[in-house]
Each structure stands twice: as structure tokens, then as C-alpha cells.
Amino acid sequence: MPQTPRYLTIKRYILDNITSGRWLPGDRIPTELELTQQFSVSRMTVNKAVRDLVAEGMLQRKPRAGTFICSPDDKAESPLLDIRNIAAEVQQRGQEYSNKVLKQTKLVADDEIAIKLGVMIRSTVYYSEIIHYADERPIQLELRWVNAQYAPGYLSQDFTQQTPNQYLSANCPLSAIEHTVEAVVPDEQVRRALRLGANEPCLLLNRRTWSGDKLVSSALLYHPGTKYKLSSKVSVATT
Structure with a gap:
């Protein structure tokens, strides 16, 4: 044997x-x-x-x-009503951050992309796919579409040195965000990227960001549901 x-x-x-x-x-x-x-x-x-x-x-x-x-209940946590750089989040938890850039390319907007970014069909847009890791464990698959007109240097960035969030925050200051969250059954691409088990749940955060009145970015952020959670804190005025 x-x-x-x-x-x-x-x-x-x-x-x-x-x-x-x-x-x-x-x-x-x-x-x-x-x-x-x-x-x-x-x-x-x-x-x-x-x-x-x-x-x-x-x-x-x-x-x-x-x-x-690790504790079975030990989950990474991100704020739902805010945008933070995932690299900083990981490091603040005492973990080592790294990422793997799968794609960083130019696309021609089809119907679906045009709706995501509020651009004309056949407009030039930029696209990236990145897996983010904490201590070598994948915690987020980021699929991002960016309006090329508002972030012309996007494709020339080295996203192993700074995240798309860092680049866009510096060049297109955030004025508004739109978030929707849902539980999804991941496809093979997502399961492979996040190393999910056959029946492991997945959280999908759909995020769009504006700078001034310009819709700059639309992203799909996939997280392993057993190891990640999203939270929010809202102040309520009392009389």
C-alpha cells in the first residue's frame, strides 16, 4: 500500500x-x-x-x-452601511492580507453591464476579478465593473499592492453607496475561488458607488457564509 x-x-x-x-x-x-x-x-x-x-x-x-x-463561530465581519478597505480590515484583525488578481481587462458594455454602470451599450468599461485572503484563507471574491471615463488609470494599477477600493477612494471620492445582500447558491467559479464545500452557503453583496453624481463602480462581492458576516449600526434619534 x-x-x-x-x-x-x-x-x-x-x-x-x-x-x-x-x-x-x-x-x-x-x-x-x-x-x-x-x-x-x-x-x-x-x-x-x-x-x-x-x-x-x-x-x-x-x-x-x-x-x-479558530472558534467555530469566529467569523470575519464587515460593516454593511460603510465601505472599508478589505486589506485594512484583515490586518486590523491581526491577520495577514494577500490577494490574487484573476482578471484586469477592458470590456465593451452589453445590456447587463450598461444597466449596472448606467452607461450606453458598447461603452468601454474596465473589469477586474480578485480573490482576497486572510491568513491564506479566501474570504472574498470581488467582481468589479468600473466606468472607464471616471477612473482612466484603473487598468494600469497593481492591485497586489493596493486594492481597487484604495485606488477608487483616492481618485473618485465616495459620495453615495448602494448595497443589497442575498444568500445565493454559488456556481463552480465561486466555489472554486472561495474553496467552498458542496453545500456551503455563500453571501453576495451587490455594491454600487457614486462620486458626486457619477456612478463610478458596480461590484459583486462573494463571501463564504460560514466564515463571514455583515453588520450595521444605525443611530436612532429620540425625542
Whole structure:
């Protein structure tokens, strides 16, 4: 019989300690160096096991602190009535932010895109697809359409260094936002990008933003429903 890969043995060891209750949510697991010595393997092998569990939402890396066990109810949270840079949100939670740019291109607006952005059919628009990660775990798939007239430098930006939100906020100051949220059954593209299980729910935030009276951007923001939540706080005047 083929031998079980060593990284799977380490991964199973960590999972067994979690499921048995020996290690509890919030506990720090042994360091990669300690696991390397314990299992007599390379650092790369240990790192592969830990990375897999981070991506699956079982572990959370905290810079300069170590790797910790996630709580089942530990969900990333974003404000519903505001727009914040996702990179800053992730870093404020003590996690490491990264992203992967899948597409950054020019399109000719069809009927659907023209309605999204309030432009004429066959107008030039810019489009990007980006997966955002927290500790190597995907937390958002961003599909964004941008009015090329109002953000002419969009395609020349390096979105691994700054997010579309950062670029648009600096060049098209926000004056109004429109949000709608719904639970959706993700298609194969979304499931693959967010590493969702077959029956895992997905939250879709549909966002449009204005600068002055100009509709600048329309975005579909997909989040894994088991690991993400949206919140709002509204002040109510009393008499």
C-alpha cells in the first residue's frame, strides 16, 4: 500500500487534538519548528499541513504571535452601511492580507453591464476579478465593473499592492453607496475561488458607488457564509 504523505500525518495529528478537545479554540498550536522536530520532517512539510488547515478555516495565523485554533463561530465581519478597505480590515484583525488578481481587462458594455454602470451599450468599461485572503484563507471574491471615463488609470494599477477600493477612494471620492445582500447558491467559479464545500452557503453583496453624481463602480462581492458576516449600526434619534 502507498505510504501516507507525511504532511497528511501532521495534519491529522493537529485535527485529532482539536476534535478530541485536547486543544481548544484560541489555543496556540506548537510552532512549525517544534512540529518539524517532533515528526522528523522538513519545515516545508509542516508548513504544507498548517497552510491547508488555515485555508480550511481550522487555524488562524497571527503575525509574530503564532498559529491558533479558530472558534467555530469566529467569523470575519464587515460593516454593511460603510465601505472599508478589505486589506485594512484583515490586518486590523491581526491577520495577514494577500490577494490574487484573476482578471484586469477592458470590456465593451452589453445590456447587463450598461444597466449596472448606467452607461450606453458598447461603452468601454474596465473589469477586474480578485480573490482576497486572510491568513491564506479566501474570504472574498470581488467582481468589479468600473466606468472607464471616471477612473482612466484603473487598468494600469497593481492591485497586489493596493486594492481597487484604495485606488477608487483616492481618485473618485465616495459620495453615495448602494448595497443589497442575498444568500445565493454559488456556481463552480465561486466555489472554486472561495474553496467552498458542496453545500456551503455563500453571501453576495451587490455594491454600487457614486462620486458626486457619477456612478463610478458596480461590484459583486462573494463571501463564504460560514466564515463571514455583515453588520450595521444605525443611530436612532429620540425625542
